[in-house]
Amino acid sequence: MALGKDSCGVFGIYHPDAVELTYLGIFALQHRGQESAGIASGDDDSIICHKDMGLVSQVFNEDIVAKLKNPFAIGHVRYSTTGSSIPINAQPLVAEYSQGQIAIAHNGNLINAPLLRHKYEQDGHIFHTSCDTEVIIHLLANPEHISQPDPLAHILNYLQGAFSLVILIPGKVIAARDPFGIRPLCVGQIDGYYCVASESCAFDVIGAKYVREVEPGEIVEIDSKGITSRFFVSPEQREKENIHPAHCIFEHVYFANPASYVFGFNVHTTRFKLGNQLAKEKPADADIVISVPDSGRCAALGYSDYSGIPYARGFVRSHYVGRTFIQPSQNVRDLSVKMKLNPIRDSVVGQRVVVVDDSIVRGTTTRSKMRALRDAGAREIHLRISSPPVRWPCYYGVDFPTTGELIAHDRRVEEIRCFLEVDSLGYLSLDGMLSCMELPSDHFCTACFSGKYALPVDPQVGKFALERKQMHLF
Ligand code: AMP
Secondary structure, eight states, X not given: OOOBOBOOEEEEEESTTHHHHHHHHHHHTXXXXXXXXXXXXXXXXXXXEEEEESOHHHHOOXXXXXXXXOSEEEEEEEOBOGGGOOGGGOSSEEEEETTEEEEEEEEBOBTTHHHHHHHHHHTTOOXXXXXXXXXXXXXXXXXXXXXXXXXXXXXXXTOOBOOEEEEEETTEEEEEEOTTOXXXXXXXXETTEEEEESSTHHHHHHTOEEXXXXXXXXXXXXXXXXXXXXXXXXHXXXXXXXXOOOEEHHIIIIISOTTOEETTEEHHXXXXXXXXXXXXXXXXXXXXXXXXXXTTXXXXXXXXXXXXXXXXXXXXXXXXXXXXXGOSSHHHHHHHHHHHEEEOHHHHTTOEEEEEESOOSSSHHXXXXXXXXXXXXXXXXXXXXXXXXXXXXXXXXXXXXXXXXXXXXXXXXHHHHHHHTOSEEEEOOHHHHHHTSSSOGGGEEXXXXXXXXXXXXXXXXXXXXXXXXXXXXX
């Protein structure tokens, strides 16, 4: 069984209505994961949990939320590669060890989890899931680590890769973020109580105000006395090991909700600027600009704004079909694209159309969309992408397919244009994309576009992942 890679949403809070607010919080984070959902709640003594496969609205109802009633709660929505989409991997993970009960919810991908797990398994440890997150519990339970002055800070230094964590122990919610700050995590405040969430859109829904980011390398603790902070990576260690922020730029390009503040700045504003920059770099002679809903909408508005070409509605999107990207077979994926996106014939017929989308990954769903547009009568299709070609896999938690399946990995733009059957194709440049961010360029991980990874990927990691896969074949 290969270890699961997760692009997820997490939430945590201390509040008299903690469970209801967590339910709403993970509801607002549903775009970050639609495979499973879970909430763990607790008081000063114990923890209970409910989780299952499915959307938040399918996993929870009024009765379940009422049964979970407690002042501390954490929640999780999960989106993984299809191989590990099994109920046992739903989060929060709950365990009992020598120090008592613990629940953990994780967004990100620990690149050294297979190695750590292999070592523990050699020592006779038993794992219950195929989630990389489970190694954190084994690290915490290690007697050598428990005897450290700050066991959590100590063990977080063993983890490599991306982690935005929310942890629940009796009487406390703890949040921690990896030293590179790869995935987002922020702090909010409601009625004088504190909460944490992957994205600030979760605060909007519950009426909390955005306070700040959880800093890279920071541990934040929330309990009945308020909020405290400490760092598990010292400034000296940062300097010595050249640890710098490496925020995932794809959060701003595609993953996050446009209403959110991610890494401290607004996602819609960024995407609008990406659209402006795209129009500047890759102009088109056309009658209308349309977007692929919903991912391309903000950038399409930006493209129209800069180019002066009117924005029109070209597709209607059905919100009742799941994400097409994660459907296992190509046939099913093609079908669900048709169900999901319906071109508006009257808008596009006879028109020269600029279509804006945020990214092309495999290219297959994009080709179906372009065909649908052509069938609806579009005269010319000029496809514009508000990020550079996705050429490299992500090891830090965005679920891209393997290198071989990435259409841009070894193809030139002209070859991709032919495959997509469009009249012209233009991607935004890497520098152009970085110029739209409100932080310095070297504060971002652009590995999927540039191949430059924040952390060297240990060849051993691949070795152990592969061994595990083979083991399960027999
Ligand atoms: P495709 O043409 O099959 O490469 O699909 C491209 C579409 O997938 C774009 O509209 C993107 O918004 C969307 N997309 C990009 N990355 C992901 C991801 N990691 N998970 C799901 N959808 C994605």
